[in-house]
Amino acid sequence: MPGEGFEQFVRMRYAELLHTAYLLTGAPAAAEDLVQSALLKIMPRFDRVAEPMPYLRRAMVNQRTSWWRALRRERLSAEPPEPAGGGGDPAGALTERSALVAELGRLPERMRAVLVLRYWEDLSEAETAAILGCSAGTVKSQASRGLARLRALLESGERSGR
Template sequence: MPSEGFEQFVRVRYTELLHTAYLLTGSVAAAEDLVQSCLLRIMPRFERVADPMPYLRRAMVNQRTSWWRALRRELLSAQPPERSGPDPALEFTERSALVAELARLPERMRAVLVLRYWEDLSEAETAAALGCSVGTVKSQASRGLARLRGLLEAGDTQRSAR
């Protein structure tokens, strides 16, 4: 039986975890599966985990990497999870393009960008979550942003040529 603290944590943080998982997986269904499997893993020892968010971020990145290695390929959903209010059409289009291009990045690079810029973690927190050095986070973030910019610009050029 889950503790009251665990249930409260899930009520408060589930949407945030789901958004992070969506950015890591690119699919609503896979994001839900990822969050659920990681929550099930932490549930028995939730009271002993000092800060569950970093633990869960790390668990989601590790689980996603394991799934990716097993499947090697996954379909990307065009619709992100719903937020608190409706998004304007332009913002939706831009976000969809960003998520689609994010899915084309290597797993580690994607994880760095999601944790660093979506979750707004510091370089040190991102490094701790991924089990790597701060220098690796810096280089992966720099390369990832440059690659993402290039992919988005190429996509804009292709769309404007149509």
């Protein structure tokens, strides 16, 4: 049975994990499932894992990749989950965020994972590479291509009035 340290960790980090999972899945229910799945994997050995966040991020990316392969690409929901603490985004920021998350869902899985880990989780290139099992050069190129693609998708959406 997990100890008090695991429970405290979950209380402190659950919202952060949920936001990352949402960006990886694009759907609130799938994000909750993804976090729960990752937490179940770490729970029996939590006391032996020196750095639980990198472990959980990698578990979420790996699980999501498995889901992508099994289910093909999913459609993202229009609304992101409520932020922790009950505060809401201003209307303009919410619209921009929804558009960004929707376009993020159109990217290939590896590119999407790189952008989520690098820019949402604010991980270094080396940390992102370690989680994804690739080189730092791959992270750099995927991030560069991904950002360019996101910009193009967002610009075309603005021009078409989406």
